[in-house]
Amino acid sequence: MTLRQQFSLLTGLLVIILLAGNLLVMVMNGRDYFQQQLNARAYDAATSLALSMSQVAADDEVQLTRLMDVLFDRGFFAEIELQRVDNEPIYRRSRDTAGDLPAPRWFMHWVGLDMIPAEADVTRQWQRLGTVRIISHSDFAYRDLWAMVRAELIWFAWVLVVSLVLLQILLGWLFRPLARVERQALAICERQWQVQTEIPRPRELRRMVLAMNKMVQKLQSIFTEQSAMTEQLRAESFNDSVSGLLNRRGFDQRLQHILQRGEEHSGVLMLLQLQNLAELNQAQGRQSVDDVLHLLGAELLRCLQEFPAAFSGRRSGSDFALYIPCADQAQGDTLLQQMYSQLVTSVLSRRKDLVFHLGGVFLQGIQDDPVQALSRADAALRQAQRSPEGRAQLYRSDNSSGVQEWTAGEWRELLTGVLEAGALQLQFLPVISNRNRRLLQFEVFSRIVWQGETLSAARFWPMVEQHQLAARYDATIVAQVLALLEQHAPQESIRYCINISPASVLDEQFHQRLSELFRAAPQLATHIALEVPESSLAGIESALARLAIQLKPFGVTLGVDQVGTGSMAFAYLQRLPLDYIRIDGSFNRGLHQAQDHRFFIQSMVQIAHNLDLLILGEGIEEADDVAVLRQTGVDGMSGYFFSRPLAALADAHAWQLPADDV
The missing domain is CATH 3.30.450 (Beta-Lactamase)
Incomplete structure (x- = not known):
């Protein structure tokens, strides 16, 4: 009552x-x-x-x-x-x-x-x-x-x-501040810090409203301080203060995670070196050099905005590194030349008397040695420095891997053919609850089966985005997951997490297509979770918020993947209606030997739990890392330590955590 x-x-x-x-x-x-x-x-x-x-x-x-x-x-x-x-x-x-x-x-x-x-x-x-x-x-x-x-x-x-009518009018007037306090409390649960501006006149209600306002301001201050501390820790540990890019450690850590996580990768590693930075320092002073480095870092970040999974870093005073996902060597060479042209016509223009060279190496496979990859990129850089006709060179080797390469037109024909033929293959990676060691989620991975060859997302997705097919592919994956769930009834409270492209989030037709799919299967929609990479949030935040509001009636949850790799302040956690976040695997690899990684994850756990968000860890491969990650208080974890991706949904539903790992 x-x-x-x-x-x-x-x-x-x-x-x-x-x-x-x-x-x-x-x-x-x-x-x-x-x-x-x-x-x-x-x-x-x-x-x-x-x-x-x-x-x-x-x-x-x-x-x-x-x-x-x-x-x-x-x-x-x-x-x-x-x-x-x-x-x-x-x-x-x-x-x-x-x-x-x-x-x-x-x-x-x-x-x-x-x-x-x-x-x-x-x-x-x-x-x-x-x-x-x-x-x-x-x-x-x-x-x-x-x-x-x-x-x-x-x-x-x-x-x-x-009397009762007048009493209801009076109570409505008196309880109006209580209703606002209730909305204020619910807004706090929704990670919104609302402060009431209308202060009631009755003394008791006035005190209550002022106390709630003070509490909201205090909670907001605590969250802001905690977020700022975590952001500062991330910046000091993994970012270069001058250029704004990753530092040597941060870049090498992410590169190592990509090359050695046991999943197929496909991309081009670039090394950039400024030749006459020392002369500029002697001639114009340190501040001028810092200005150049800052402008170069900003330009590199701008150039990489169209590649959500790309990242860059400053390895030493005049050496920079970039990694951009691409489909094959031909595309890698094209990206290398485009990057050189972009820089030479902007921040590193010859009018500024700055000479630079680019060297790159195309990397594709399951496992690659980061040291060897950097060595080959450095060899290409030396080759570019010795070459009189060009200042950007892709590493060439006599190794014939037998990997087929296609032109842009052939890639488009292949990708549209896959969509028409429905030749997408899905795999499911279990996510284990840290509380009861039971299934919490399944991460959904996509593969292409074409003419007897299986292509991972690392190989074909860059071309999907280049040919603006991301929205169609994401919608096809969602539809295929729903179709599989109709054939194999989902387990209660288990979510199937589908990573969608930033381009799809910005596509209004994709929003409508999702609504149609979920409207046709409302009971299955509650088992779907959509997630986006943190590095892409800067350009899609408002569109993502609209998509979340549109999908909320269907019970679809929203998450952020690869947390820790972006450059946005963690304040987005309270602005967006999120349900969970997933810490990038680069922070979990070697966690038992990295105290700063552990402190960063613990800080993120506190922030997430204060906002009623689930926090998950991925990329776990060693038992020592599992033990330390469990101590941080994360809600769930996944990785090859527990299981490799399962090719069939029936196998995924039957999967159980081995007794030794419980």
């Missing part, structure tokens, strides 16, 4: 009790008054009748009867009786009618008027002739009392209704 209902009930009971007491007193007083008046009237009538009969001869029965009839016919008396001394009594009595009662029987029984007989002696001279006995009729009293009660009840009912 709500507080308003309790107030209404108590007020209604109070009014009813007051009115009932007032009615009871009125009825009792009315009864006593009518009873007194009726008895007094009977006494007066008896006295008057006795006096009249005293003037009539005792044997004149007709005259005596006539006097009694005149008084009785008025209807005010129930009984008139003359008891003569020497003869039979003469009496007149009213009859009780069966219908048309003056009042309900229960009322008459409850009121119970007590009519006392009035007596008077009939005398002549000094001789007593008889006794007159009169009882007043109570019908008039009952009728008048009942009319009074009915009128009072009607009046009381109107008073009660009007």
Whole structure:
């Protein structure tokens, strides 16, 4: 029962009790008054009748009867009786009618008027002739009392209704601050820090609202301080303060995770070196060099915005490194030349007397040695420095891997053919709950099966985005997952996490397509989770918020993947309606040997749990890392330590964590 209902009930009971007491007193007083008046009237009538009969001869029965009839016919008396001394009594009595009662029987029984007989002696001279006995009729009293009660009840009912209406208006005005406080509290749960500007006048409500505002400001301050501390830790540990890019450690860590995580990778590693930075330092000073490095870092970040999974870093004073996912060596060479052209026409223009070279190596496979990869990229850089005709060179080797390469047109034909043929193959990687060691989620991976060859997303996805097919591919994956769930009923509370492209988030037709898919399968939609990489949030935040609002009625959850790799402040965690975040695997690899990684994850766990978000870790391959990650308090984890991706959904549903790993 709500507080308003309790107030209404108590007020209604109070009014009813007051009115009932007032009615009871009125009825009792009315009864006593009518009873007194009726008895007094009977006494007066008896006295008057006795006096009249005293003037009539005792044997004149007709005259005596006539006097009694005149008084009785008025209807005010129930009984008139003359008891003569020497003869039979003469009496007149009213009859009780069966219908048309003056009042309900229960009322008459409850009121119970007590009519006392009035007596008077009939005398002549000094001789007593008889006794007159009169009882007043109570019908008039009952009728008048009942009319009074009915009128009072009607009046009381109107008073009660009007009182309750006015009470509701008053409570609505008084509870308005409480409703705002409730919305304020719910907004805190939704990671929104609302401060009430309308302060109520009543002292108690005013104190409550001011206390809530103070609490909101305090919570926001705590979250801001905690986020700033975590961001500072990330910046100091993994970012270069001058260029704004990753530092050597941060770049090598992410590169190692990509090349050695056991999943196929495909991309181009580039090394950039400024030749005359030392001369610029001597000629113009350190500040000028820092300005150049800052501008170069900003330009590299801008150039990599169209590649969500790309990253760059400063390895030393004049050496920079970049990694951009690509489909094959031909695309890698194209990206290398485009990067050189972009830089030479912007921040590293020849007019600024800055000479630079680019060297790159195309990397593709399951496992690659980061040291060897950097060595080959460095060899290409040296080759570019010695080459008189160009300053960007891709590493060439005699190794013939047998990997087929296609032109841009062939890639487009292949990808559209896959969409039309439905040749997408899905794999499912279990995510284990840290609390009860049971299944929490499945990460969904996609593969292309074409002409007997299986292509991983690392190979074909860069071309999907280049040919603007990301929205179609993401929608196809969602539709295929829903179709599989129709064939194999999903387990209760298990989510299937699908990573969608930033380009899809920006596509309004993709939003409509998702709504159509989920509207057709509303029960299965609650098992779907969509996630985007953190590095792409800067350009899609508003579109992602619109998509989350659109999908909320279907029960679809939203998450952020690769947390820790982006450059955005963690304030987005409270702005977006997220349900979970997933720490990038580069922070989990070698966690037992990296104290700063552990502190970063623990800080993220505190931030996520303060915002009621699940926090998950991925890329776990070593038992030591599992033990340390569990101690940080994450809600779930995944990686090849627990299982490799499962090719069939039926196998995924039947999968169980080995007893040794529980």
